[in-house]
Amino acid sequence: MPNSQLSKLGWLRPLSARNPHESHRAATPLELLFDLIFVVAIATAGQQLHHSIIENHLAQGLTLYIVVFFALWWAWMNFTWFASAYDNDDALYRVMTFVQITGSLVVAAGIPRVFQHQNFDMIFIGYVIMRLALVTQWLRAAKHDPERKQIALKYAFGIIAVQILWLFFQFSPIHFTIYLFVLLALVELSIPFFAETNDMTPWHRHHIVERYGLLTIIVLGESIIGCFAAISDAMNNALFSKELWFLTIGGLLIMFTMWWAYFDHSVADHLTSKKRTFIWGYGHFFIFVSIAALGAGLAAAVDVIAHKAEVSSELVAYFIAISLVVYSGCLWFLQDIYHLSGFRKWIYPVSAAIVLSIPMFIPSLGYCVFAIAVVYALRLMFSKCFLAK
DSSP states (O other): OOHHHHHHTTSSOOOOOOOTTOTTOOOOHHHHHHHHHHHHHHHHHHHHHHHHHHTTOHHHHHHHHHHHHHHHHHHHHHHHHHHHHHOOOOHHHHHHHHHHHHHHHHHHHHHHHHHHHOOOHHHHHHHHHHHHHHHHHHHHHHHHOGGGHHHHHHHHHHHHHHHHHHHHHHHSSSOOOHHHHHHHHHHHHHHHHHHTSSOOOOOOHHHHHHHHHHHHHHHHHHHHHHHHHHHHHHHHTTOOOHHHHHHHHHHHHHHHHHHHHHHSSOOGGGOOSHHHHHHHHHHHHHHHHHHHHHHHHHHHHHHHHTTOOSSOHHHHHHHHHHHHHHHHHHHHHHTGGGGOOGGGGGHHHHHHHHHHHHHHHOOSHHHHHHHHHHHHHHHHHHIIIIIOO
């Protein structure tokens, strides 16, 4: 069937730039499907980190977790920003998105092998599937958006070059170390800077903020589900105790407060410069990874209290406290700081110091988590009532 007929049927349309100022721009059902499929991979990574914590392999497990989470987050980031600028919702765009979703499922299937055998083969295969589908989209954008053709081509060929490097180092005799991963990750992160040096793709500010918010909700939900599964297992085995009740209440209070803190203010109107936008977009890696890590830590805390873990309660308490401090610190720097002035900007460091000191004074893990939750909730209430502009 000729392209003209396909176009008339809505199957094949020009992948031209969207208006970055269009009103009522919202996430599409396809974007929501993309996010929900990514939940599978994020949940799998969280489960593996949970097992690494309770088996007292925290250093190795956390390193592998960050590596895997980076691959997931970066693929999500690239899809999200591209969709904000060029989503035309034709048949080819949908098919290419389905291919990226398939790649994410391949990544999810390979995550247990990473933690158990340090085997990254399936991760790399799934990652390449996702990235090459995105390359196809960028080549379409280069064809149909002459004004930004050079940007699109820089993205396409930059992604191809980095994927060749990933594959070469993974499947060559050269030992793939964490240092090599950091180097290639930095090259990946530099592609948008390289591509958008002179101009930027026409992304929609409110749409992007909504997309980030949706993924935040999904990761928070996954963390709650993971913690609930551990609690349910303890209850079914008659291991529930008073301390576990305090842990349950404290964990839920932390998660609810984290949601409230994130959505308390809108940041869309502050994303007015390229530098600020890049910092905000990239900085969310630490927000997402700390939420998911906190969920794994809470699930591990249940096992510690139920005497089903080989790790000390003190280590898990500090892991939970540090995860929360990383989350709230990034949120303070990326969003809250715009709504505070003078000494009010510095209430976060004080509360962070208190949260980090609690494990020293409350050795009982369940009560410790509850105390952390109370301090974090009080900080939010204090900021809301007395410190906002």
